[in-house]
Amino acid sequence: MPLDPGQQVLEVGRGELPSDRDVVQEAGRRQHNGTFRGYNPAFVTGARARELFWSDGALEARTTALGERVGRALADTARRYGLPAPRGRGLAWGLPFRGPGAAREVCDAAYRSGLLLETAGPNDKVAKVLPPLTVADEQLELGLGLLDESNERENGCRSTSSASSA
Incomplete structure (x- = not known):
């Protein structure tokens, strides 16, 4: 599953969560580090948690x-x-x-x-x-x-x- 950081958050809405391994494999050949880039699995997990826990108030x-x-x-x-x-x-x-x-x-x-x-x-x-x-x-x-x-x-x-x- 090719990963696009923008796509990951959208896919959370359909219940498709990429694994750490998927993120690491896809990022392996590219520069995927830096101070301000964040940690994509944390973003995806946070988006899913927000959807689950904050959906009804x-x-x-x-x-x-x-x-x-x-x-x-x-x-x-x-x-x-x-x-x-x-x-x-x-x-x-x-x-x-x-x-x-x-x-x-x-x-x-x-x-x-x-x-x-x-x-x-x-x-x-x-x-x-x-x-x-x-x-x-x-x-x-x-x-x-x-x-x-x-x-x-x-x-x-x-x-x-x-x-x-x-």
Whole structure:
């Protein structure tokens, strides 16, 4: 099956997915590398996934609802600990911290509890919350709980609720 990069995406609509081997064999004699050319099997897979998962709007609606839930949970955490407001969209969120390395401390504590988070921003001041689009409700709640507990362990003495009750 001769492959034309433009043709591959169109063929996905008919359910015909070329294999990696087909792509590699066809590209073998030609220059098929470079920084900005991408990886054709990933493009084809992405197009097919979009067709399957985004065809009826259910995943989009669920992602929006879960994203709002994550936003509320992170906003609650930020209020309790006097942190800047979280920012995000869908299921991609960032929880900013004030001091350099503070997000790294919380992410390390979360990792020790079994939750994998990344940091971002200058001096590791933001904890990135990036659950998969297909996350189960229970897993999301568990992850948000572990993040909150990790923040409590690392920044509990800075909590605005504990400071006001002292």
